[in-house]
Amino acid sequence: MRSGCFFHFHPFLFFKDYYHKLNKCLININYIKCRRFKNLIQYMKTDLKNILIIVTGLLFLSLPTLAQDDTEIPANVIQNQKCFKCHGDKFYSFFNESQGKQVKERMNPYFVFDSATFYSSNHKSFICTDCHSSDYSNFPHDGNLRMEAKFLCMDCHGGDDTYAKFNFEGVDNEFHQSVHSSRHDESFTCWMCHNPHTYKISARNTENLTLTIAYDNAICLNCHADIDNYQMLTEKENPNVLETHDWLPNQKAHFANVRCIECHAQTNDSLLVAHLILPKDKAVKKCVQCHQSNSILMASLYKFQSLERRNKAGFFNASLMNDSYVIGANRNIYLNIISLVIFGFIIMGIAVHSVIRILKK
Amino acid sequence: MSERLYLYPVWVRLWHWTNAILCLLLIVSGVSLQYSNPEYPIIRFDIAVSMHNIAGILLTLSYFVFVIGNLTTSNGRYYKTQLNGLFESLKKQFIYYTIGIFTHAEKPYPVTKDRKFNPLQKVSYLAAMYFFLPLIFITGWGLLFPETNLTNVFGISGLHLTALLHGIIGFFISVFMFVHIYFCTIGTTTLSNFKSMFNGWH
Numbered sequence A: 001m002r003s004g005c006f007f008h009f010h011p012f013l014f015f016k017d018y019y020h021k022l023n024k025c026l027i028n029i030n031y032i033k034c035r036r037f038k039n040l041i042q043y044m045k046t047d048l049k050n051i052l053i054i055v056t057g058l059l060f061l062s063l064p065t066l067a068q069d070d071t072e073i074p075a076n077v078i079q080n081q082k083c084f085k086c087h088g089d090k091f092y093s094f095f096n097e098s099q100g101k102q103v104k105e106r107m108n109p110y111f112v113f114d115s116a117t118f119y120s121s122n123h124k125s126f127i128c129t130d131c132h133s134s135d136y137s138n139f140p141h142d143g144n145l146r147m148e149a150k151f152l153c154m155d156c157h158g159g160d161d162t163y164a165k166f167n168f169e170g171v172d173n174e175f176h177q178s179v180h181s182s183r184h185d186e187s188f189t190c191w192m193c194h195n196p197h198t199y200k201i202s203a204r205n206t207e208n209l210t211l212t213i214a215y216d217n218a219i220c221l222n223c224h225a226d227i228d229n230y231q232m233l234t235e236k237e238n239p240n241v242l243e244t245h246d247w248l249p250n251q252k253a254h255f256a257n258v259r260c261i262e263c264h265a266q267t268n269d270s271l272l273v274a275h276l277i278l279p280k281d282k283a284v285k286k287c288v289q290c291h292q293s294n295s296i297l298m299a300s301l302y303k304f305q306s307l308e309r310r311n312k313a314g315f316f317n318a319s320l321m322n323d324s325y326v327i328g329a330n331r332n333i334y335l336n337i338i339s340l341v342i343f344g345f346i347i348m349g350i351a352v353h354s355v356i357r358i359l360k361k
Numbered sequence B: 001m002s003e004r005l006y007l008y009p010v011w012v013r014l015w016h017w018t019n020a021i022l023c024l025l026l027i028v029s030g031v032s033l034q035y036s037n038p039e040y041p042i043i044r045f046d047i048a049v050s051m052h053n054i055a056g057i058l059l060t061l062s063y064f065v066f067v068i069g070n071l072t073t074s075n076g077r078y079y080k081t082q083l084n085g086l087f088e089s090l091k092k093q094f095i096y097y098t099i100g101i102f103t104h105a106e107k108p109y110p111v112t113k114d115r116k117f118n119p120l121q122k123v124s125y126l127a128a129m130y131f132f133l134p135l136i137f138i139t140g141w142g143l144l145f146p147e148t149n150l151t152n153v154f155g156i157s158g159l160h161l162t163a164l165l166h167g168i169i170g171f172f173i174s175v176f177m178f179v180h181i182y183f184c185t186i187g188t189t190t191l192s193n194f195k196s197m198f199n200g201w202h
Ligand code: HEM
Pocket: B007, B008, B012, B016, B019, B020, B021, B023, B024, B075, B116, B121, B125, B128, B129, B133, B173, B177, B180, B181, B184, B193, B194, B195, B196, B197
């Protein structure tokens, strides 16, 4: 808090923030007129001044004191607090100037976000106004702000080598061929599945596959099990996913151990998470596609783990490290060999025994 | 075998054949699931799943018929085993099966009214019925209701261990079945034991 009044940016996030802003502005210069470029220059001036203050400060302060500074609340948290004050709760209050008094009102529930989830999301280092107009700092918000065009993932991540491992271009390409993109207009964006205020990568660095599956499936169920969100996009009736999948035995176990995209998206070697959602008649329905040694799950759900752990796993199948057991897919090569050998001996023993019995009759 | 002994009462025969058919179905469907392969399906996967589940549930029921039957009727006495001298008697029977039988030696433990099984039979039936069968259906029910499994045993999923155990015991029971059927051909004639299991008379 202390430094919030003093510095625009927390010294340690200082350069990162510039990077974000510059990056965005440069990329979006043709896309939207970068309305915050002016602000940026303004910030740069103030912060240059602050740098000078820090440097002179360093001459007087010992290093340990500075190290303590590290534990301080990041600057974006302080900035965002202004927004979370209203957008973090069911109610908000403001000073109504024409009535001359403090008023408390209900917040639109769709506009309420949990700050803890935001600060653990991919974009946790952002200030709200990195993505939204800085004019939102004023309340009541200017009505015209509703018309602001929102950034898309590709505006920031497209062609950026920092994120090469995610292959954003590949994802974007698949997304545009998927049922969602092809059956709907531009308003069906990546944000529909990647909530801007909560999305956090899960499959890539999963510690607990069950949680990742639940996280990923919740993304789909957010529409496919929620009539309001679904009908925002289409007049169609929302088919009940529990009923349309009742052919799966122990459906609960399946939905908890396998992701929707395993059956609904075409796997692609260059992507960790397949994004090409196919029409329903192309979905995986044959049990053996998963339940066999050559399971499709090895190329999707267990892809990352089987790559990571294949070598380490040794005696057990790589996927033994997961909490699920996939009939037909989890085989143990050693046990298979041992059982074949034992069986061979038994059959041989029986054969020899019966031959001698016949001979000695 | 001059005297005829009535050794297999009706309930034993009914139980036994139900048990045998269920075990056969379970082995075939179980192998089909474990080695599921789209190119050479023994039984289509979803059919095999239903088959295996239904037969497994029925086997559990039939198992209790066996236990209760042996507790309440005199058939149970054939399974009573004395640990004293067990090893010696097993050895004797083993030598008979590997040597004596070919030299037409005397049976060390001929069937009598009070002794249906020779020591090897007794021990293998006890192991099959009171060790392997309970284990296979307990693990089987565990897989049917995965939420009842321990989630984690020393860092390895409990479900995995259950499945592993289930498969290994299934394998032992299959081995038992092969050996059992073969030994049943060692009767007065090759088929006489099978006839006994149908008409009850030894
Ligand atoms: C198609 C498969 C099978 C055939 C043809 C078969 C055949 C026979 C025959 C002929 C007997 C009477 C001989 C004797 O008393 O030793 C018998 C007894 C017995 N079998 Fe089987 N059997 C089969 C499967 C099984 C299985 C799967 C089990 C258990 C897991 C089993 C357990 C027993 C037991 C416990 C007895 C003694 C029953 C008693 O008299 O109390 N059998 N079997």
